[in-house]
Amino acid sequence: MTLLVKESDGTEAIKPMGMFFKPSEYKKKINLGTRCLIVDAITTLSKLKPKLSNAEWSWFAEHPQFRHIFHMKRENHRVQEMWMLLLRTTCSNKRREVRFIVNGIPIRYGLREHALISGLNCHNYPLGYKECGGTKFVDRHFKEGEFRRLEDVKANLVNIGPHRDRLNMAVQFFLGSVICAQTKVGNGANDVLELFQREVDDLDFWRTFPWARYSFGYMLKEISHTMDHFGGSVKENILWPLPGFGVPLELLAFETIPKLGKEFRVPVEGADVYCPRMCQTSFKRNGMKGVSVSEINKALGEETGIDSIIPTKTPQERTLLDDNLEDENDVDKPDIAVDSWEKRLDEGLSIFFKDMFDEGVAAREKQAEEIEDAAGDGVHLAVQSIEQGEGMKMLKTMLRLIKRVDKKVGQLDEILLPLEAFVKDVEKRKQRKK
Template identity: 55%
Template sequence: MYFPPSEYMKKIKLATRCYMHEALKTLDGLEYLLNTFERKWFEEHPQFKHIFHMPRERNHKVMGMWMLLLRMACMEKKKEAWFVVNGTFIRYGIKEHTLISGLNCRNYPGNYSKAGSEAFVKRQFKGQKTIRYQDVKTKLEKMVPVNRSQDRLRMAVVFFLSSILIAQTKTGDDATPVESFILREVDDLNFCKTFPWGRLSFDHMLGEIEHTMDHFKGTVKGTLWPVPGFCIPMEFLAFEAIQDLGNEFLEDYPDADEHCPRMCKKKFKKCESKGIPLSKIYKALDTTVVSYPSYPSYPSYN
């Protein structure tokens, strides 16, 4: 185990960098609204459409994820994470990420890192060497739809991806640049529809989990820790795997489509605070036996 039991009651503020609520609000509130083509591109995207279907929660509920991180087991296999809760192993692997998110988690296509081109970046940022999240947002908010040009849609896709799926690790003056791969691949919007964003977001999240373990080294220190990346599957994992937690803190989302993944079908119950206190999670957890729910088969991306 990375953390001894003496650390399990220690809480910390996890600062997620998955800006789903803010990103969708920005897209909805542009001065020049998304036109029909741009809106349909997102809403009919085989993967991104699920994020538009989700309940619009202003705040992430991350203490369930923190409870799991405190119980992470040391494993040689680095392609998945395991947590031990009340003597039972809980896995966060590609299957869990897929079934909760509905994103495409198949293998990467060959030479995917060379997909697209720099043509879009050169047109819109004109020699700017470092392109950060705020640069993309500012540019998007000023863009006007132009006939026969898809550059505003490309900018919206970069904003969407860097807000939700592959978010920055730092903000402010020290903000990290937008991933160069994202800037290249949006030049080919068809490639963007078929690329396994679930696989990329999962690998990114595993890297952040490993970075978190390396940072704390078995001792909870400080009061704030950033968690960049698409954390929603990890956010739901404890409540999906532990039935008592799910019964206590989750409820069905009535507007969900039957073909939607699990993150669209459930939402967190309203509580007095912005998040779920760690103490309430422990009270509901107690000594309950942990068991996985029965999952359906993998989703289709046809």
């Protein structure tokens, strides 16, 4: 693997970086689901009866960190761009950041990116924070041995009424729904995190807690778990839940690849200039619940105008980072490749892996051709099978295959004419039977 560094004296080779997935996997699709239930959490809080008091609601609306989550435009998560990044995850010794290589250019996902997009606090943990708070609150509302799952917290919140502990219960529900949502739901779910159970005993202490650092660490563990699960090969059409506060990772591709941002995101009118990136833009309305991997790959194309590290755009963003970041009190593990990238980026140089760019683009184009060819063969086989009386199931399969024929538009007439004739014949026979 050759690294090309754009500088006046030509190119320079340095240590390459291994990848979890080969380019042949980049077109594969799964049903990636998020457990970050922002809309449900805010809707539940706003519909409590009796309504939250002004003091209770202001705890969220005026919270130095969480208020931004209430500023966001409420919309469905669109996570296939997140999946696009995960497919391009690099192998690294680093513990507190992840790198993705898209079209030959590395993209960093670290605390800085998490803070810039979310507006949450990334300061170092306060000493002894794991022992802070207590269990008086949960002991009052949950019997010993009783489930303390998110759904149980929600049920207690809805039924608690105008109780002195209602705000504490609401905060516990919010944290479990948004900041560190867990993988499993329903009967197989675990109790909400112990930190959240202890947190509600002392809301003032936890008001300034570095929730970005905590939620970011939780996300890194889930990304690592995802990589271990797939083991370099993707089995398509499975459902894979990704818990945690995934909004920053969900938006990372749009912030580091301006072309994708222009294609799928629009500015939010009237957004506060002091709000973080997640409040500044929203998804374009396209009549769909999400954006497909094929749409993202198509828009990505051969684009190389990609930022390895998100640049700040305004003085307000620089202030936000100054307020939310501080020097680490723990040194991360070294990694020769990543450290060399950081050095060159700090020097104002751009990094571009030419061979990875060529392999990724070629793999996507090759797979597109294979899908189209398979679709053509599948259509003819489906028509033949239906004519032999194998049923309408194959017809549905055939129609799905037709939708995947993106480029060979000229073949559609040859496909659709026999299909339409067959459907008309089926309808006539149904009428005669009546």
